[in-house]
Amino acid sequence: ARDDRPWGGEDPPGVVYFYAPGRAGEHAETFLTGFDGILQVDGYTGYNRLTKPLRKGGVPIRVAHCWAHARRKLKEVFDRDGSEIA
Incomplete structure (x- = not known):
């Protein structure tokens, strides 16, 4: 998803969804062939x-x-270290 309007971006909002039968990294590599830029992702390796x-x-x-x-x-x-945020 992308919506840069609040920051003055000129590109229209957009979203892309691809399905792959698995979580292998090569799926992302295939889907994003030719893409050059910043990709927002979760922590998936x-x-x-x-x-x-x-x-x-x-x-x-x-x-x-x-x-x-x-x-x-x-x-x-x-939680693991018993630390607290001050």
């Missing part, structure tokens, strides 16, 4: 192959990770 210098189908993609997923991992660390 299958996307890591898209950031490699020798990525099939294009230049390395820059990823913007999802804050909701990052927050979950941080909470797990705090």
